[in-house]
Amino acid sequence: MRLLIVDDSNMIRTRISRVVQNGGIKGIALAGLARNGQEAVRLARATRPEVVTMDLTMPEMDGIECISALLKLDPTVKILVVSALSDKSTAIQALKLGARGFVAKPFTDEELQMALLEVADVR
Amino acid sequence: MATLNENDLKLFVDSIRNYLKVTTRQEPQITSAYLGSGDIEGFEFNGIVAFSGSHNGHVMVSMPGKLVREILLLQHETDLSDGNLLDAVGEIANTLAGNARKSLGSELQISVPVKMQGTQGMKARVRTRPYVITLRWNHYSAMVCVDMDRRN
Numbered sequence: 001m002r003l004l005i006v007d008d009s010n011m012i013r014t015r016i017s018r019v020v021q022n023g024g025i026k027g028i029a030l031a032g033l034a035r036n037g038q039e040a041v042r043l044a045r046a047t048r049p050e051v052v053t054m055d056l057t058m059p060e061m062d063g064i065e066c067i068s069a070l071l072k073l074d075p076t077v078k079i080l081v082v083s084a085l086s087d088k089s090t091a092i093q094a095l096k097l098g099a100r101g102f103v104a105k106p107f108t109d110e111e112l113q114m115a116l117l118e119v120a121d122v123r
Numbered sequence: 124m125a126t127l128n129e130n131d132l133k134l135f136v137d138s139i140r141n142y143l144k145v146t147t148r149q150e151p152q153i154t155s156a157y158l159g160s161g162d163i164e165g166f167e168f169n170g171i172v173a174f175s176g177s178h179n180g181h182v183m184v185s186m187p188g189k190l191v192r193e194i195l196l197l198q199h200e201t202d203l204s205d206g207n208l209l210d211a212v213g214e215i216a217n218t219l220a221g222n223a224r225k226s227l228g229s230e231l232q233i234s235v236p237v238k239m240q241g242t243q244g245m246k247a248r249v250r251t252r253p254y255v256i257t258l259r260w261n262h263y264s265a266m267v268c269v270d271m272d273r274r275n
Contacts, residue, residue, distance in 0.1 A: 011210055018198075018199055057221065057234075106145040
């Protein structure tokens, strides 16, 4: 499975990719890194990821808009929201739009790993 | 405009404590929390997130480079450039602001983080009576400054 990581923070993009690459998540390979929603849509067109981790607060195009755009491009894409917007209504909004899971920042490597395995269904 | 009450502000104390505990497995010591005078000396790396919607104002995270480097090293980050340190402190401010919605409600809107390098950064942004949280983590001092009002 190809994973696209979308977050405006380099620290978070690097951390998620390290968890995936060194954390022993078998069956998931990195497809690309995007700094905002617009970059994510461009990269998704080019790389056709099957799994996406999605931040919500980003410049250019935010995560909520990007979830809709990515699902329009590929309705089967599995999106895990990774966001500091940890209130219930934001999580519900993202899930209603079609995201498969939600991880609140700050997160441990183990929490991210478990959520990714769940959403990607590669256990 | 109404100023925040003690409980509103305590959530930022809990939030920075939780952030460092979760990401570094080492809890900070909160050394003080007080109503500042506006003449506040910050640290070299500053992340600022603005609030709008139900509240006006911003939250600022100010940290010395050595502390931010330690946080990145604990996450196995190899890029320790100033740009990446600014990115990290901006992300911390973003997390504190985003987590505040859990208590202050989803009408609270938050901006993407603005990052500023230099000790004058915080002074330039702070209004007259900000709420200041000082902390010590792994022998380094840092500061979170909350400057916000609730819209009536």
